[in-house]
Amino acid sequence: MDIQNLLFSLFCFFFISLFLGHQQVVEGSRVSPFAFRPKKLFVFGDSYADTGNNRKDLASSWKFPYGITFPGKPAGRFSDGRVLTDYIAGYLGIKTPIPYRWRKELAGRLKYGLNFAYGGTGVFDTTVAEPNMTTQIDFLEQLLNDSVYTKRGLKTSVALVSLAGNDYSTYIARNGSAAGFPAFIGSVVNQLTVNLKRIHDLGVRKIAVSALQPLGCLPQSTARFSFEQCNGTENTLVDLHNQLLLQAVNNLNKETNSTSFFVLDIYNAFWNVFNQKEEHQVSTPTFENPFEPCCVGVSAGFSCGSVDEHGEKKYTLCSNPKSKFFWDTVHPTQEGWQAVYSTPALQNSLKQLW
């Protein structure tokens, strides 16, 4: 290489460095080339996203030891601390939107959006008597009708839509088996698609919908294998859901001639975490056995937070929730969500926001 070439290479190197450096600054301050600056986050779905909508007298999320890490006491999140919603709001650079049930008491916070998600719900009615996703979207429509929000205001808004499988557990509970499951998966994704389109038609600019996590790897399924192994049958069904969802999202973007819709790849994000090995990872948390939960009922019929009629606790709690990926038999810990959020799969998904 002669000196001219060398200088040219060096020049290119500096130029690229400058350019990349600039890109990073731009990303850090959340200014995109299209100047989309999200101001509000609207959240729909279930316990992976609920930050306190569930009724205090019914939901485990309001019982000790839920919330012990954040905010330090039970406050309606299905975790020891923060959940997906908190990390997405953080990414957008806005405060976590308040739960819908507190819209009157905390009206000053409406400017960050609202969280309509209720633990236990699905696109169809489930075993909990909480509003399904259709009704959650009705709540936003009502607030638009009441001029609490404007269609114009929604143009700078993002929606997070979480569907973590309550339709499927309800189906199995009602039907006793997984027979007829593929057809049911089709109808769940169809209903979800209708819901996503409605959120778009209300005026929300960007809509992130979660892929289904590997259900067969939740402690409720791995318990049978001493928390060592996932249920492959369940994960195969999850694959079908996720394939149909991706197709549906692509079609929605075509139909609306937009890039409004995108999938948050929670599925591969969970796998990224499960496959992490201690020695290769420094920046993201790792977990000894990611399938083993922190807080579990002492026997069937009891769950995390259960107490008997004498107030005697009927669950065991690990000594350090930070060392566990799962909090209870279905929900990640705060550390778990932090790890999911930090994965390449999730970070790459989030780039579609810009």
Ligand SMILES: *[C@@H]1O[C@H](CO)[C@@H](O)[C@H](O)[C@H]1NC(C)=O
């Ligand atoms: C959602 O709930 C409402 C109110 O209970 C009900 O009328 C509607 O049929 C439900 N929607 C779906 C898709 O299950």
Ligand SMILES: *[C@@H]1O[C@H](CO)[C@@H](O)[C@H](O)[C@H]1NC(C)=O
């Ligand atoms: C909002 O207003 C529209 C138009 O008047 C109406 O069709 C719709 O039912 C209203 N939605 C709710 C949730 O009240």
Ligand SMILES: *[C@@H]1O[C@H](CO)[C@@H](O)[C@H](O)[C@H]1NC(C)=O
């Ligand atoms: C149970 O599965 C069968 C077989 O596909 C299906 O026809 C039926 O609708 C399901 N029942 C319920 C309650 O979902």
Ligand SMILES: *[C@@H]1O[C@H](CO)[C@@H](O)[C@H](O)[C@H]1NC(C)=O
């Ligand atoms: C795996 O999950 C399916 C569907 O829930 C269930 O029918 C089956 O018994 C599970 N397999 C094992 C080995 O637990």
Ligand SMILES: *[C@@H]1O[C@H](CO)[C@@H](O)[C@H](O)[C@H]1NC(C)=O
């Ligand atoms: C889709 O959007 C692009 C860019 O905004 C525009 O150039 C094109 O004409 C649109 N196509 C249709 C079919 O609306």
